[in-house]
Amino acid sequence: MTNEVRLLRFLAQDMTQAELGKRVGLTRQTIAAIEQGRYSPSLDVAFRIAHVFGKGIDDVFHWQPGGDDRNGD
Structure with a gap:
């Protein structure tokens, strides 16, 4: 799975990882x-x-078939 989290943080006035974590309950x-x-x-x-970014989940996270498939499915 790939994501746009880093880009979205940058576009959100350089939001820090710590700030995003605090807003969603993560470290x-x-x-x-x-x-x-x-x-x-x-x-x-x-x-x-x-x-947090006012986006749909599919605008932030991207699943790619055949990517990191550890179960062999």
């Missing part, structure tokens, strides 16, 4: 991991992040 480190694609947020968290 700065978790926001960093989401931005880097090392961690996929729960659906609830993804909706909360999208809401």
Whole structure:
């Protein structure tokens, strides 16, 4: 899964990872991991992040078939 979180933070007057984390109930480190694609947020968290930026979830997060499929499905 890819995402636009870092870009949206930049466009939101350089919102920090810590500020976004505080607004959605996560740590700065978790926001960093989401931005880097090392961690996929729960659906609830993804909706909360999208809401902070006034975007739909599909404007922020992008699933790609055949990407990081660890289950072999």
